[in-house]
Amino acid sequence: MNSGHPDCPHRCFYINFGEHLQNSWNVNLLYPDAPNQWSDADWTSFLTMIKAFGFTCFEYWIAPTLFDHGALRHEPLYAGFASALRRVTDLAHGLGLQTKYILAPNVLGPRWFHACPNDPQQKKWIVDLWRHWIEQLPATDIVSIFPGDVGGCNRNGCTHETFIDLCLELTDIMRSVNPTVCTEINTWGTPFAGWGSDLRSVPDWDGSYEMITDPKYATPGSDNYEFNGKPDRAKAAMDYLLKRLPAFPAETMVAINLGFSPLGDADRGGDARPYAREIAKIRRITSWDYYLCEGELVTYPHWRLPRIAARRREERSAAPYHGGTCYTMTPKLNLLTFYAAGQLFINPDADPDQISREFCANVFGPEHAILGELFEAFEISAALGMGFSARRHWSKQVLRQKYAEMIEHLEAADVSGCSLPLFPDPETYRQDLLWFARKFMEMAGPNPDRLRIEKEYWAKSVAIYDHIPMSVDQRAHTAAKNFSMVLAQAEP
Numbered sequence: 451m452n453s454g455h456p457d458c459p460h461r462c463f464y465i466n467f468g469e470h471l472q473n474s475w476n477v478n479l480l481y482p483d484a485p486n487q488w489s490d491a492d493w494t495s496f497l498t499m500i501k502a503f504g505f506t507c508f509e510y511w512i513a514p515t516l517f518d519h520g521a522l523r524h525e526p527l528y529a530g531f532a533s534a535l536r537r538v539t540d541l542a543h544g545l546g547l548q549t550k551y552i553l554a555p556n557v558l559g560p561r562w563f564h565a566c567p568n569d570p571q572q573k574k575w576i577v578d579l580w581r582h583w584i585e586q587l588p589a590t591d592i593v594s595i596f597p598g599d600v601g602g603c604n605r606n607g608c609t610h611e612t613f614i615d616l617c618l619e620l621t622d623i624m625r626s627v628n629p630t631v632c633t634e635i636n637t638w639g640t641p642f643a644g645w646g647s648d649l650r651s652v653p654d655w656d657g658s659y660e661m662i663t664d665p666k667y668a669t670p671g672s673d674n675y676e677f678n679g680k681p682d683r684a685k686a687a688m689d690y691l692l693k694r695l696p697a698f699p700a701e702t703m704v705a706i707n708l709g710f711s712p713l714g715d716a717d718r719g720g721d722a723r724p725y726a727r728e729i730a731k732i733r734r735i736t737s738w739d740y741y742l743c744e745g746e747l748v749t750y751p752h753w754r755l756p757r758i759a760a761r762r763r764e765e766r767s768a769a770p771y772h773g774g775t776c777y778t779m780t781p782k783l784n785l786l787t788f789y790a791a792g793q794l795f796i797n798p799d800a801d802p803d804q805i806s807r808e809f810c811a812n813v814f815g816p817e818h819a820i821l822g823e824l825f826e827a828f829e830i831s832a833a834l835g836m837g838f839s840a841r842r843h844w845s846k847q848v849l850r851q852k853y854a855e856m857i858e859h860l861e862a863a864d865v866s867g868c869s870l871p872l873f874p875d876p877e878t879y880r881q882d883l884l885w886f887a888r889k890f891m892e893m894a895g896p897n898p899d900r901l902r903i904e905k906e907y908w909a910k911s912v913a914i915y916d917h918i919p920m921s922v923d924q925r926a927h928t929a930a931k932n933f934s935m936v937l938a939q940a941e942p
């Protein structure tokens with residue numbers, strides 16, 4: 451296992467524990483009366499694991515539920531979150547890890563209200579809440595100012611320039627509280643998703659998420675309410691960012707992917723590489739490649755290792771990247787991905803298949819190293835979520851054979867000799883992988899009981915929604931349904 455690399459020192463591990471991504475393998479910091487909360491011992495085990503895997507920074511999202519007026523009144527939910535993250539920050543610092551939070555400046559509350567910076571009252575909410583969170587989390591090393599998804603505004607003349615100007619103002623506010631905090635300007639999306647013409651034009655929009663996403667306002671050819679920016683808008687936005695960047699502190703970082711799209715592709719806002727090179731001349735650049743390692747929606751054991759390796763090599767070739775991010779919504783499940791992502795930041799030339807076998811040998815014993823290539827058989831269905839990436843196609847017959855081998859090895863493995871510090875413990879991890887292997891096996895076979903599997907997935911993964919409000923986009927139901935439909939299509 452490799453643990454150092456001078457060219458890519460900012461190796462970030464990002465948990466998205468937003469209200470719409472709660473599940474059994476995620477941490478619940480938003481609902482004090484519901485399950486999936488982590489103790490300090492849990493956090494220590496988790497941070498020890500990501501440090502061992504090669505990461506240097508723990509990143510999290512202050513979700514809109516927390517960016518709300520109740521925070522200013524120090525109501526228990528908000529005060530409890532702040533207290534928990536102060537402890538986590540201390541634990542991370544104790545292990546030599548940095549901490550970073552990301553925050554969209556204008557999305558307030560669990561209903562995702564989009565406040566307008568050009569409205570004086572709503573601007574005050576933004577500034578007050580922004581100041582509140584840096585005061586509550588004063589030891590934070592890096593704050594990433596996130597444009598949209600969700601977030602953004604096109605009311606009252608707001609454009610991408612409004613967002614960039616707001617970033618500078620918020621940076622000044624943060625540095626008045628914590629003079630050493632580092633700003634990261636995240637260009638996420640097309641770029642600066644949600645600002646100005648990137649956002650759908652809705653007459654008399656009231657700032658509500660419901661109204662901006664109402665299908666009746668969709669324009670032909672684009673059903674997205676955001677991510678509508680084209681290359682000419684990207685150029686205007688980047689020109690303005692480059693003009694304004696010298697006013698930001700010298701250590702400011704800019705998160706810019708290889709392409710202005712969620713997947714780093716060049717099919718929306720265009721190719722970002724020329725801009726990444728220009729920005730890198732004056733400020734450090736990072737990659738925030740969200741769906742590279744894992745998707746949203748269905749929770750399952752991902753296997754996107756070759757693409758992670760390829761992307762790191764692309765970045766190395768394109769521009770002098772200072773680091774990047776490995777995203778997850780399943781910090782207690784996708785341990786193989788985390789190990790590979792950490793190691794591939796350090797050595798982009800490493801062989802992802804070899805890393806996969808090496809991880810499995812370390813966890814399950816050398817005689818089960820083959821699991822490292824069998825787990826590729828989980829990455830087989832686009833219906834499971836965003837950013838799906840399969841290296842090969844499989845017939846159901848071959849998949850059944852792979853799942854049978856996987857189950858055989860997982861049942862036989864003795865994890866008492868696991869040489870990596872895992873969270874959760876290796877036996878829990880083994881049992882979870884077995885659960886998925888058995889479900890995939892069943893769905894690759896004849897006449898699976900998909901209604902039962904849907905219920906079993908709900909109980910295994912998203913039962914927390916029996917205890918907490920359904921998210922605005924109600925995706926937990928879709929996740930359970932989609933999981934139960936794996937390999938439902940005709941035999942290839």
Ligand SMILES: [Zn+2]
Binds near residue numbers: 567568569603607608
């Ligand atoms: Zn506005």
